[in-house]
Amino acid sequence: MEHRMIWHGHAAFQIVTPSLSVLIDPWFEGNPSSRTTHDALDKVDLVLVTHDHGDHVGQAVEICKKTGAHLLGIVETVARLKSLGLPEDQVVNGVGMNIGGTVRFHNLQATMVQAQHSSESGLAVGYILKLEDGTCLYHAGDTGIFSTMEIYGRLYSIDLALLPIGGVFTMDPRQAAMACAMLQCKEVVPMHWGSFPVLEQNSDAFAEQLGIYAAQVRLNSMKPGQTLIMGKQNLDFAARIEE
Numbered sequence: 001m002e003h004r005m006i007w008h009g010h011a012a013f014q015i016v017t018p019s020l021s022v023l024i025d026p027w028f029e030g031n032p033s034s035r036t037t038h039d040a041l042d043k044v045d046l047v048l049v050t051h052d053h054g055d056h057v058g059q060a061v062e063i064c065k066k067t068g069a070h071l072l073g074i075v076e077t078v079a080r081l082k083s084l085g086l087p088e089d090q091v092v093n094g095v096g097m098n099i100g101g102t103v104r105f106h107n108l109q110a111t112m113v114q115a116q117h118s119s120e121s122g123l124a125v126g127y128i129l130k131l132e133d134g135t136c137l138y139h140a141g142d143t144g145i146f147s148t149m150e151i152y153g154r155l156y157s158i159d160l161a162l163l164p165i166g167g168v169f170t171m172d173p174r175q176a177a178m179a180c181a182m183l184q185c186k187e188v189v190p191m192h193w194g195s196f197p198v199l200e201q202n203s204d205a206f207a208e209q210l211g212i213y214a215a216q217v218r219l220n221s222m223k224p225g226q227t228l229i230m231g232k233q234n235l236d237f238a239a240r241i242e243e
Contacts, residue, residue, distance in 0.1 A: 009033025027058030050141030076122030
């Protein structure tokens with residue numbers, strides 16, 4: 001059962017399964033890496049927000065109002081988005097969730113986990129997602145490295161980690177490579193690079209550091225707009241970039 005994951009640049013991803021279309025940190029307008037606009041999205045079922053910064057909340061409210069999608073985020077950030085016009089009946093649980101909690105949305109299971117970063121409201125978080133074919137995906141959000149990542153690696157069998165490598169505002173390539181070792185993930189997609197001049201402009205340094213700290217982890221170095229085809233067969237995870 002193949003799933004598709006499109007990288008829209010920065011930390012914005014779209015995961016398309018046979019039954020769901022899920023957006024994470026949907027920053028399109030103003031995102032110099034995005035190859036599309038939020039108006040071009042025809043089907044969205046769920047929007048996940050990692051923290052309350054403009055380059056991550058993006059057009060979440062507009063997308064939910066346009067498509068009828070539900071939104072999931074930490075309680076305080078959800079409250080702020082409701083004050084900006086997000087309909088309450090389109091919020092998962094009506095209020096969102098908090099760190100350590102797990103909710104189910106149709107065939108998707110989402111666990112909210114910590115991130116080390118600032119936020120205008122609530123706390124910054126990441127998500128560990130279990131897709132309908134059993135694939136386990138970790139979107140770290142904006143974060144520095146933290147020791148609890150090792151616990152996540154023991155608690156969950158992470159197939160694919162989406163990790164920031166840009167530095168300045170998040171982990172740099174060396175820290176992200178060490179995070180891969182702690183998470184024991186099978187594969188990784190670097191994100192949060194190239195969007196601003198102060199960030200890492202490619203994933204070359206990350207590839208080098210990955211070879212030092214976590215050589216067993218397979219690197220999928222995506223370009224904005226590219227699609228990763230992924231899925232599990234007989235419990236084995238495999239992914240490939242669609243050219």
